[in-house]
Amino acid sequence: MTDEEKNAYRYMIKLLIEIGSQTRIDNDGPDHARIILEEMFRAAKRTAYVFCGCVSAAVWGGEDMAKIVTEAIDRGVDVKFIVQRPDDLELRAQAVYDVVGNAGRILHSEAFANLKPHFSVFDEKMYRIEKSDANKTARACANDTDTSKRLHDYALRMIEFAGQEKSRAEDPKDCAEA
Amino acid sequence: MTVNFSACSKEVVCVSIGANLLLPIAHRFTRCLLDAIETDVERIIKSHLNKDIGFCTDADLQVIGTCAELIKAENIDCAKKAGLGWRVFDVAGATVGVLFLWTGLASEIGGYSILLFLPVLSVSAVAVFRSLRWYSRMRLTIWCVKWFVHIRRRFTDRLTKEMREVEDNENILNTLGANLDSVISAKPTAHMHRTSPSPPSVPGRPVPSMPQSPTP
Numbered sequence: 591m592t593d594e595e596k597n598a599y600r601y602m603i604k605l606l607i608e609i610g611s612q613t614r615i616d617n618d619g620p621d622h623a624r625i626i627l628e629e630m631f632r633a634a635k636r637t638a639y640v641f642c643g644c645v646s647a648a649v650w651g652g653e654d655m656a657k658i659v660t661e662a663i664d665r666g667v668d669v670k671f672i673v674q675r676p677d678d679l680e681l682r683a684q685a686v687y688d689v690v691g692n693a694g695r696i697l698h699s700e701a702f703a704n705l706k707p708h709f710s711v712f713d714e715k716m717y718r719i720e721k722s723d724a725n726k727t728a729r730a731c732a733n734d735t736d737t738s739k740r741l742h743d744y745a746l747r748m749i750e751f752a753g754q755e756k757s758r759a760e761d762p763k764d765c766a767e768a
Numbered sequence: 769m770t771v772n773f774s775a776c777s778k779e780v781v782c783v784s785i786g787a788n789l790l791l792p793i794a795h796r797f798t799r800c801l802l803d804a805i806e807t808d809v810e811r812i813i814k815s816h817l818n819k820d821i822g823f824c825t826d827a828d829l830q831v832i833g834t835c836a837e838l839i840k841a842e843n844i845d846c847a848k849k850a851g852l853g854w855r856v857f858d859v860a861g862a863t864v865g866v867l868f869l870w871t872g873l874a875s876e877i878g879g880y881s882i883l884l885f886l887p888v889l890s891v892s893a894v895a896v897f898r899s900l901r902w903y904s905r906m907r908l909t910i911w912c913v914k915w916f917v918h919i920r921r922r923f924t925d926r927l928t929k930e931m932r933e934v935e936d937n938e939n940i941l942n943t944l945g946a947n948l949d950s951v952i953s954a955k956p957t958a959h960m961h962r963t964s965p966s967p968p969s970v971p972g973r974p975v976p977s978m979p980q981s982p983t984p
Contacts, residue, residue: 702951709944
């Protein structure tokens with residue numbers, strides 16, 4: 591994508607978020623993903639839950655991404671990353687990983703290692719979900735409460751599950767009792 | 769260049785008699801023009817609405833069919849009138865012309881002899897007018913149907929796309945939900961844990977498998 595195309599795409603996404611459009615946007619490629627996620631993070635007011643492989647640099651490694659995520663955390667947005675491969679140092683976006691990780695907002699459970707598809711959900715309103723792993727295509731919508739609520743519920747269950755796993759792992763007694 | 773009809777009134781009368789005698793041909797011209805308008809609904813659909821044929825409803829065909837029927841009726845009506853009305857005009861005009869020539873009145877009437885052309889001219893004018901009127905009506909009907917079909921098609925396409933997307937979303941969410949259910953309902957293992965760049969500070973606790981972040 592050229593810079594002009596990126597700007598045009600960003601403008602369109604901003605506009606869709608601003609007007610609360612229910613149009614579903616099918617998108618592919620890391621550039622599209624990055625722009626959509628940046629703008630949705632900017633617009634998020636309460637929650638931002640991300641389920642992804644490894645916070646990959648291709649998507650999360652943008653210049654402004656770490657700043658945008660930090661700003662979201664600072665204005666009280668509940669940011670959580672559920673990561674499948676936290677050990678993947680080569681691919682991950684370190685700046686974002688540090689911002690989120692230092693605030694204890696990265697969760698991991700090996701039970702989710704093969705779970706698909708990846709998704710991000712914001713305020714039970716906006717979402718981006720990967721449709722096909724092979725084609726690297728995803729769908730995003732700036733205002734779809736039905737789908738977003740379901741994704742939000744899934745994310746909460748995953749967060750709760752990962753939290754319980756963490757407690758068990760930290761307290762062997764609880765684990766034995768379980 | 770102007771033609772002085774007064775100077776050649778005899779010739780004008782002769783020509784008008786001949787033209788009047790050819791009136792059935794002029795009348796046939798009406799029918800030919802009307803016949804030239806396509807009234808076969810199937811052909812109309814094929815030639816004008818071919819791309820949208822799947823989106824034509826019975827009502828669309830009905831509208832075109834009605835118009836086609838009206839043109840056919842007009843054509844039959846035209847044929848009936850030709851049976852008597854125009855032939856009376858035809859014979860009368862020709863007879864008057866012959867009388868003018870025979871009595872020598874043609875020279876006295878002079879330029880007015882051209883009025884003997886009136887039946888032929890009127891039939892031709894009516895033919896053109898009727899044909900144009902029916903042709904435009906049929907074209908307008910086809911255009912309206914085509915436009916409605918196009919709108920309907922666009923709407924249907926959009927609706928189908930929406931439905932497909934909703935269905936698609938539903939499938940993705942159901943798959944994710946089912947996978948999550950199976951993962952969560954499966955017996956959890958002790959090595960599942962939360963990771964963060966900061967290592968556990970309490971000794972004796974399990975060490976996360978994630979390596980330290982290279983940046984402080």
